[in-house]
Amino acid sequence: MAPDVMTIVFLAIMAFIISYMVVTALKSRQEPVKLKRTITVIKCSSCDHEQSRDFKEGDFVGKEEGQCPKCGGKLIVSAIYVEEIPEKV
């Protein structure tokens, strides 16, 4: 009867240690990779027209981007920012 108690105590401790190690190992591995995209916002300097597209190399805030399709005014890059793409479920 006596060795059984020892065995149970021993097994319980081992089970606790192993599950603790497994949990820590799993936790450290989980690092969700977030997808990001960079967006360039272009605004008309004369009217409210605003459009956005993906960032192209060479873009900078204040860059002239041709004519406004609505009023013919100057189009200017007004912001560049990074946005996280929401994960598809």
Added chain:
Amino acid sequence: MDGSNDWASTLLVILILGSFLLNFTDIPQKMQLWRYSSYIRKKIIQLTEIEDEGRRKVIKYLNRLNVENPRKVLEGFVDNFFLISPVNIEPTDIIKRLRHLIRNRDESIRRYVEENIPNASLVQRQNAEVLLEISSVLTLINKIVKHYFQLGVKYNNWILMMQLALELQQVVKLAKAYDDAMDAFMAGMPIGDGAGPLVAFYLKGDAKPVRIAKETIYYETSLDGRKVYIIKAEGPGSTVGWPGEAVEKLVNMLGGSVSRIITVDAALKLESEKTGEVAYGVGAAIGDPGPEKIAIERAASRYGIPLDAVVIKMSNEEAINSMTKQVLEGVKKAVEIVKKVIRDKVPESGSVIVVGIGNTVGIA
């Protein structure tokens, strides 16, 4: 002897032995030292990978600029160009001396880049400077971590090892942030620290720039009858300009008849704060080592001009990486706050100086 007595005495022996081992030997510490050092070794491998990746990025960028021997250019930069801080037990003139040293260093870096990358535009050269500096920082971080690790091993200093292991997660995160930041500078995109210059850009409207100090410009515009002077670094290359000297010159130029000076800058947020929160207060919002900040403070106090600060909160990582949407929202909020301060606190027909502090990469 019956069975129960037997296991009780075994347990007793184990307890006594165990407590002896725990209390009177170094075995637990040795085991911890071993565990922490294997963890640190893993992290050092990770840091070295980050450093190598950073170097690859710099070399790729230099290749694009048709540099003949990019590896040599990189190796000639890393580890060099350190700055020894001026003597501070005799503080007389310390700002002047510090400014002198900082400008000397900037100048020699500029010359190094100019000599080695002769066929690039100014913007490309400015971005290359930052890429080389980041690569240098990554090497330094790796070296410092290795230094403490090797000290710990050499002297069996398990407290040092433990401290290093506990700090390392943050250090690796910072190194990764620097490595990611390289992408922003290579593409010439605005970074989080560009919040100040972006506020200045939104306030200036159609005004034309006038050069006032090295790599620093000002715009003259108006808001509801108030004259607004806006200072920022000259973009879209990576530079912070000399905002302090610019403010000093502009205030002197206007003969001190300025109602307020408003500085706008990115500020480090506390963990519990949200990115993009905007706060305002009093003082010069600028995070330079001293010379530029003191120039603004002196210019303001010489003529008794109130000094306002507007800050946009973000983390260290966000400040050096591509501008996020939350920071951009903060910038828009800050523009409204600056306008409100001007309307509420500057008398009509008065004039005000707004300074957008920060790195203007990707912002003209």
